[in-house]
Amino acid sequence: MPFSKDTIAALATPQGTAAIALLRVSGPQTTALARDIFGSVPPPRLAQHADYRDQSGRLVDDVLFTFFAGPNSYTGEDTLEISCHGNPFIAQKILEDLLARGCRSAEAGEFTKRAFLNGRLDLSQAEAVMDLIHARSERALAAANQQLRGALGQRMNRLISLTVECLATIEAYIDFPEEDLPAENREQLRSKVGELAEGTARLLATSRYGELLRSGIKTVILGEPNAGKSSLLNQLVGRERALVSAEPGTTRDYIEEPISVGPHLLRLIDTAGLNPAPGALERRGMDKAIEQAAAADLFLWVIDRTRPLPALPDTLLARMTPQNTVVVLNKLDLPGGDAFSLPKPFPVVQVSALLGAGMEALQTAIVHRAESFRSEVGEEIIAVNARHAAALESAKLCLGSVSEKLRRNSAIELIASDLRGVLDAFGQIAGRVDNERVLDQLFASFCIGK
Numbered sequence: 001m002p003f004s005k006d007t008i009a010a011l012a013t014p015q016g017t018a019a020i021a022l023l024r025v026s027g028p029q030t031t032a033l034a035r036d037i038f039g040s041v042p043p044p045r046l047a048q049h050a051d052y053r054d055q056s057g058r059l060v061d062d063v064l065f066t067f068f069a070g071p072n073s074y075t076g077e078d079t080l081e082i083s084c085h086g087n088p089f090i091a092q093k094i095l096e097d098l099l100a101r102g103c104r105s106a107e108a109g110e111f112t113k114r115a116f117l118n119g120r121l122d123l124s125q126a127e128a129v130m131d132l133i134h135a136r137s138e139r140a141l142a143a144a145n146q147q148l149r150g151a152l153g154q155r156m157n158r159l160i161s162l163t164v165e166c167l168a169t170i171e172a173y174i175d176f177p178e179e180d181l182p183a184e185n186r187e188q189l190r191s192k193v194g195e196l197a198e199g200t201a202r203l204l205a206t207s208r209y210g211e212l213l214r215s216g217i218k219t220v221i222l223g224e225p226n227a228g229k230s231s232l233l234n235q236l237v238g239r240e241r242a243l244v245s246a247e248p249g250t251t252r253d254y255i256e257e258p259i260s261v262g263p264h265l266l267r268l269i270d271t272a273g274l275n276p277a278p279g280a281l282e283r284r285g286m287d288k289a290i291e292q293a294a295a296a297d298l299f300l301w302v303i304d305r306t307r308p309l310p311a312l313p314d315t316l317l318a319r320m321t322p323q324n325t326v327v328v329l330n331k332l333d334l335p336g337g338d339a340f341s342l343p344k345p346f347p348v349v350q351v352s353a354l355l356g357a358g359m360e361a362l363q364t365a366i367v368h369r370a371e372s373f374r375s376e377v378g379e380e381i382i383a384v385n386a387r388h389a390a391a392l393e394s395a396k397l398c399l400g401s402v403s404e405k406l407r408r409n410s411a412i413e414l415i416a417s418d419l420r421g422v423l424d425a426f427g428q429i430a431g432r433v434d435n436e437r438v439l440d441q442l443f444a445s446f447c448i449g450k
Contacts, residue, residue, distance in 0.1 A: 007033065009098040010106035011091055012449035018086030023094055024449055025103060026111060030078035033101055034067055044069040052084065054097040061090045075111050076118025109443030112450055116431065122153040123431030126443075127385065129450065131214065138263035139374075140213040143381040151380040152203075152388075156430040159199050163423050166192050170416045190406050196422065197399045203384055204392040205375040210383030212297060216258055216267040217370055220293050223302035224310040225273030228330040231353035232302055233257065233270040236363075254285075254292050262367035266298070274312065290316060298369055299325040305350070306336030312343075322346050323372055326365045332357055388429050395425035 007027030013020070025033060034041045042048045047066045053059055061084045068079040084090050099105060107113075109130075116126045128147035135141040147153075166189060221229045234240050237257050255270045269292050272285030290313065293299070299320050303309065312320075325346050333352040342348070349365050351358030374381070384392065398421035405415050 006104045007102065008106040008110055009095060009103035010111075010449040011095055012081075012111075013086070013091075015088060016086075017088060020083050021086045021088075021091040022449075023082045023084070023091065023098070024106070024111060025080040025082070025098060026073070026075045026077050026106075026114060027103075028077070029102060030080050031067075033098070033103070034065070034080050036101065038065060041067055043067075044072070052082070052094060052097075054093070055100060060093050060097065061085055063094075071118065071120070074120065075114040076120045077114060106449065107443075108447065109450060113443045122150070122156075124152040124156065124388070124429055125150060126431075127387075128152075131385075133447070133450065134214070136216070136258070137213070137260055137265035139381065140265065142263075143210070143213055143383045146380045146382070152382055152384065153430060155199070155203065155382070156426055159196060160423065160426045160430060162192055162196055162199075163419060163426060166196070167416060167419050167423065170412050170419065174413060174416060186406065190403070193399060193402050193406065197396070197403065200392055200395050200399060202375070203382065204389060204396060206383045207386070207389035207392075209374050210385050210389075212370075212373055213265075213383050214385070216265040217297045217373070218269065218292075218295060219266045219298040219300060219366070220269045220271060220289075220296040221300045221302060222271050222274060222289060222293060222312075222316070224304070224307075227273065227302045227304045227310075228353040229270050229273070229302045230255075232300065232328060232330065232351070233268060235353050235356050235359055236261070236268060254288055261363050261370070264367065264370040266366070266370075269296075274310070274316075293319065297324065297373070298366070300328050300366075301325060301346070302328045302330050302353075304331055305329040306331050306334050309340040309342070317343060320344070320346070324369065326362070326369060328353075328362060384429075391425045391428040395422045398422045398425065 005028060007025065007029040009023065009025045012022045012024045031041055037052065038048070038050045042065075044067055047064050049062065049064055051059055052061050052063045064083040066081045068074070068081070070077040070079070073079040082094060084094055112121070112126050112129050115121045116123060121129075125148050128144050131140070131144035132148060135144050169189060221233060223229050233255065237259055254272070257268050257270075259266050259268050271289035271292055274286055274289065293316050296319070301312075301320070322345050325344075327342060327346040327348045329348060329350045330353050332350045333355050347365055347369075349358060349362045351362055398418045402415055402418045402422070405418065
């Protein structure tokens with residue numbers, strides 16, 4: 001069912017001077033509009049060169065235009081794409097002319113919203129479009145591409161089909177109450193519910209990895225004053241992001257910088273030194289360091305190998321594990337020993353943050369730790385977002401209730417009610433959503449022209 005009778009238009013490339021700008025048109029008047037502007041409508045998907053003249057006949061630019069016939073277009077409607085020179089004035093003049101010819105300005109995400117409502121994408125694929133636009137690492141890009149190609153949607157469809165099978169079995173019993181449900185059918189139902197619970201749990205387990213892909217792995221650099229934390233930050237960032245001095249305690253506040261390490265995005269955070277006897281200002285910096293560490297995904301514990309092993313606050317050490325921590329023994333360029341026992345079997349890398357020695361080994365260790373955050377769901381990289389996770393949590397609760405009611409041999413009508421709750425939760429991910437406000441909120445985060 002078409003989303004709207006309006007024909008919409010928007011600039012699909014960012015504002016600013018560039019070689020090319022692209023404008024999009026979609027809706028029922030697209031074919032007539034193309035014929036009116038260019039004199040004819042070319043075969044679908046065949047780019048043509050032409051002059052663009054406004055309604056008064058004035059030449060605006062020479063352009064390339066491509067017509068896409070619905071339903072075989074991005075939106076499922078007749079669509080026109082116009083490529084002009086990337087002068088913002090030219091692009092704006094063409095957009096103004098399209099609006100004067102009867103188009104309406106597209107809302108944020110409206111092209112993709114139409115693609116969803118016209119059945120060209122399921123809801124998880126529509127959300128993947130935004131993930132693809134904002135991906136800042138190889139892993140995030142791979143996950144977005146696989147979701148756009150239907151990896152999550154296919155898994156949801158299998159779970160939905162299995163849920164429908166369970167409901168069909170139960171509702172047949174409800175419709176024919178004189179027929180008792182055979183015991184073996186109850187066992188088969190338990191098996192299918194267990195399969196549903198396992199599939200739901202596996203997808204739900206990817207939510208943390210999804211958050212890391214979208215926002216970056218929060219990586220906190222910590223250690224005692226003058227251990228070389230800021231020098232390490234500068235080496236990893238590739239420029240002098242933090243001031244470095246021989247005077248201890250120069251970092252009083254935390255510094256955050258996004259960097260790519262291998263296929264991963266890290267939010268690298270340099271913190272104030274953990275001084276066992278801090279002054280008042282240092283204490284405030286340490287409090288902020290501990291606050292950042294409380295929400296860290298990954299720790300780089302920088303230790304001056306020429307000095308005795310420093311102590312860490314117990315609350316901080318309790319959060320650090322061999323799976324989320326790399327010990328960085330710094331000052332490899334200076335004489336001195338590193339013969340001390342770490343409190344846990346942390347992986348250790350020796351570096352000279354001053355000279356850059358050991359950085360490749362450190363990056364390898366970071367990538368290894370980052371890879372361990374991934375939850376396996378077959379061969380695809382699936383990483384559900386917060387909205388998916390909320391729906392899966394709801395399905396998980398309903399499935400737990402189904403299992404308990406099956407165990408207690410509860411009334412079959414009560415079990416059916418819970419399974420409908422599971423189906424509704426799965427439908428929120430796959431796209432069986434009737435609430436227009438939900439869709440408006442979801443697509444509002446998209447850019448205009450997409």
